[in-house]
Amino acid sequence: MTAYALVTGATSGIGLALAETLAARGRSLILVGRRAEALATIGQQLRSANGVEVIERVCDLADAQQVTQLLDALEAEALEIDLLVNNAGFTTSGSFVDNSWQSERDLLQVNVLALVALCHRIGRRMAAAGRGQILNVSSVSGFMPGPWMSNYAASKSYVLIFSESLREELAPRGVSVSVLCPGTTRSPFFDKAGIQIEKAAPDALIMSATDVARITVDALARKPAIIIPRFHNKLLAISPRLGPRWLLRKVVGALYRSVATQ
Known part of the structure; x- marks a missing residue:
């Protein structure tokens, strides 16, 4: 039976790069995304370039009912998933109370609830089989408060702590859980949120x-708890421990406000 790596948010950014890297290394894929046409194009490209099997599944993870339908369909088809990559996510920017509640609710649904639902259903199947690997995508933002991107930072903190905790629960059952915490990465992610990436970090960083995808896939073979690509991002992740929290809030808030508001 073919074993698949399932990748959410697979049509752009880090998700697409992870799918391309996994396919180049011979992995069969289940790609999950909102845009059917983009999924079909990417699936065909990966099949042609790498000779792997690629299944496309259209699902808007902001819709809880669609998430349930996706999981039901995967179980009904008895598709074996030995690598789950929960990459899909987005951010809002600006003042939390001035943003629409719908956009903030959708953020929590995609970044947290859909991720947890996939971990629960697919992780349960992995545990029953006694094997499997889960990669959840957080961010270096998950290590610190994020004024002006408050809900996003909180969601990524949740993913970080949830992943570390789930790792300990599933390890005795043969399932490895890792969490990826990238720093600033060139991606449509920022454009969609109206964030000026050139103000977020120096170009060299x-x-x-x-x-990010290459470093991550290389690391997965070692099954680490946390993957933080590049030394400067590791420094960012530990920086919250080096000073008082009030100062951290002020510094990060000033940065995020400058990049996240027009």
Whole structure:
């Protein structure tokens, strides 16, 4: 039976780069995204370039009912998933109380609830089989408060802590859980949120999605708890421990306000 790597948010950014990297290494894929046409194009390209099997599944993870339907369909088809990559996510920017509630609710549904639902259903199947690997995508933002991107930072903190905790629960059952915490990465992610990436970090510190994916897939073979690509991002992750929290809030808030508001 073919074993698949399932990748959410697979039509752009880090998700697409992860799918391309996995396919180049011979992995069969289940690609999940909102845009059917983009999924079909990417699936055909990966099949042609790598000779792997690629299944496309259209699902808007902001819709809880569609998430349930996706999971039901995967179980009904008895598709074996030995690598789950929960990459899909987005951010809002600006003042939380001035943003629409719908956009903030959708953020929590995609970044947290859909991720947890996939971990629960697919993780349960992995645990029953006694094997499997889960990769959840957080961010270095998950290590610190994020004024002006408050809900996003909180969601990524949740993903970080949830992943570390789930790792301990599933390890005795043969399932490995890792969490990816990239820093600033060139991606449509920022454009969609109206964030000026050139103000977020010096150009030399902005990584390409391809580099993040390559480092991540290389690391998965070692099954680490946390993957933080590049030394400067590791420094960012530990920086909250080096000073008082009030100062951290002020510094990060000033940065995020400058890049996240027009």
